[in-house]
Amino acid sequence: MSAPVKSGSGGFETKILSNAQIAKDLFYTALITFPILVPIVAIRTQLDQGVLTWHSRFWLASCLALAVVIARGLMHFLVWNPRAAASLDVSASAKPTSAKRLSLSDRIGPYVSRGLLIFGLLLPIVAHLGHAIGIELPSFGELRLVDLATYILIYVMLGWGLNVVVGLAGLLDLGYVAFYAVGAYSYALLSTVYFPRWFGTGVVPFAFYITMPIAGLLAACWGVILGFPVLRLRGDYLAIVTLAFGEIIRLVLINWFSFTQGPQGINVPKLTFFGLKFKDEPGGFADFVSTHFFPLAYNRVQGYIFLYYVILAMALATYFITKKLRRLPIGRAWEALREDEIACRSLGINTTNTKLTAFAIGAMFGGFSGSFFAARQGFVSPESFVYIESALILAIVVLGGLGSQIGIVFSAVAIMGSFEIFREMDFMKAVLPTGTEPIQFRMLFVGLAMVLMMRFRPRGFVTKREPTVYLKEKKAISGDLVAEGHG
Amino acid sequence: MMRIWENNPELEVIHLTMRFGGLTAIGDLSFNIARKQITALIGPNGAGKTTVFNCITGFYKPTEGMLKLTHEDGKTFLLERMDDFMVNRVAHVARTFQNIRLFAGMTVVENLMVAQHNALMNASGFTIGALFGSKGYKRADAEAIENSKYWLDKVGLMNRADxxxxxxxxxxxxxxxxxxxxxxxxxxxxxxxxxxGLNPRESDELNKLLLSIRDDHGVAIILIEHDMSVVMGISDHIVVLDYGRKIADGTPDEIKSDPAVIRAYLGVEDEDAPVEILKEAAAMHRAELREAGNTKTKPTKPVLTAKKPIAKKAVRK
Structure with a gap:
């Protein structure tokens, strides 16, 4: 088949395939996959009261075969397509004559982001199919896995937001959770108090879609409000002020009882499918689909899968906007600011505005994810916005490698995922003191992991900086040369 | 005799004084920078040359005095009243630093793109236009890259661009x-x-580059330099500072033969020069400084060996 041919020199050489060839390739893929899946998946034997019976599940085999075909199609268009590869990465365009042998990370690097993207898009399907054919991770239900992925993605998005401030602009922000809180409370208060008061209760099911942009804007405003007093501060002083800002927001939320209901928190409407609730009732999502499109039984999972795709879309938007901003003058100014503020000023860059935009845009992403967080939980309280959250997000950014977006995905999965793994490690109880749960040791583990990380890989998972513009050849810049910013 | 820098100069430094607490880094300094000429600012270490630069480029706000920049089209800017970044953005004064301040973690071409920030920022519609792929920004971006290539070629760094x-x-x-x-x-x-820190061949290339900037681009250059081959080779006008005061101002030939400069800076050529003259010069100098209210100079130190009587403050903002 016309899969990419690996050339002897170490680089990948790809043939340009016409659409017809790709279609042919996909047809063969289906032709091979489906017959293989028939004995494995489509025919299922069952021991029914001592009698061996079987039932067919051809629909499932078809779904799986379709998934394989779609995945292969995506590979054709995203990974094996030389044009897409050339626009997305350099290793494909790098001349095969270059004598420098690429290291493993350089060779797989460009594929990692696309692999992650495909994995992210297919995750609920994989989980669902896995569940359907009986493959499940130990005590990770289908629902649990999607929910955990949603939870991790919130932190990925927060990490990407904070990355703008800390990783690109080099401003150490220890109070990022404040913007998360602003976003969450914006959604909570607007959807439960102000929208019903201004527009009537009819708008409440749609509240998330109207409020999310507003929550982002409000958080951006708070970013600017925080930005102004700290513009002249650097390093440690900046960190302390942002830390204080995070605490101030939380204390205001606790103590301004008449506005925020203080520590009681607020019950907020959960996320709806553009107005359709994920409930087993007439007018719910499943009911609506059944009446208008195809029969669909209510399942709790539907709501979770929708939540997952919403946060995935939001996170991807964050990713691509940040990636784009890096290549624009504003993003270059952020990085230049991190490298040398004085040189920036000598080149006519208004560093005040540059810092404020970094704060505002970072805060905006925090606000977006805050409003999603509230819509997912259905409840907000100041408890969710404690300092440790800021520290965790910062740990994710630092562990991932300052300024690196892909590194942040890995560190978010490593940190937040490890928390969940601790929840599952019942066997650990044998060695732990009686009466303690493994989950209680999670911070100890994260702390230890951070210490080891800083000892052996001080610049994080991804240490290389990718240039934003190149003339002949894009060369990754060693982390040793990249400044960490002075606040 | 009418000097070229006296008529319609690019920059007039008028009674410039900069004090750091009780320390007078620059005292009542006046000189002109001619249009499309190379002006050298020389003097012993600690004479206040970099302080003058920091005043011109807006990093310091002078205690007294005026810095009047006049563009060829007649637009006038009072640099002492402008923010440092506005000095570059509006008055079009650019600078380099004594301790190089490049964006070390960015590529060579990125460094040049950052320098074109303001033009690109305007073309990008303050980012919003460019986010939606405006044509104007793409054009401006391509132009900026062309401009970067031109300068890379000019300074011989084309093969190091990435x-x-x-x-x-x-x-x-x-x-x-x-x-x-x-x-x-x-x-x-x-x-x-x-x-x-340049070797002779490199400083020769630098001379050519600076002359080309002056002749081909019509840019006025003011440079601080200790390397006399550069200073005497390319400058059209030399201003000599010592202890924050101007001691000489003229063409390279005049400066070479100026007794005050020889005394204070270039050293005494005649080895048999009576020690009394040196002592006298030192005493005169100390008296002058005392007049200026400068009390921190050690009175026992002879002028010629005084290396750093004035503490330089690091540029800090």
């Missing part, structure tokens, strides 16, 4: 800093010791 600036050799970093400053399209270029 390398991080921090990986360049010292001389290449100095040239890149000049190219970066030129990418802001300045009318006045301030170079703080551009030849420091």
């Amino acid at each position: 390398d991080p600036a921090g990986d360049l050799s010292y001389g290449a970093q100095r040239r890149l800093e000049i190219a970066r400053a030129m990418c802001t399209k300045p009318r006045l270029l301030c170079l703080d010791e551009p030849a420091a």
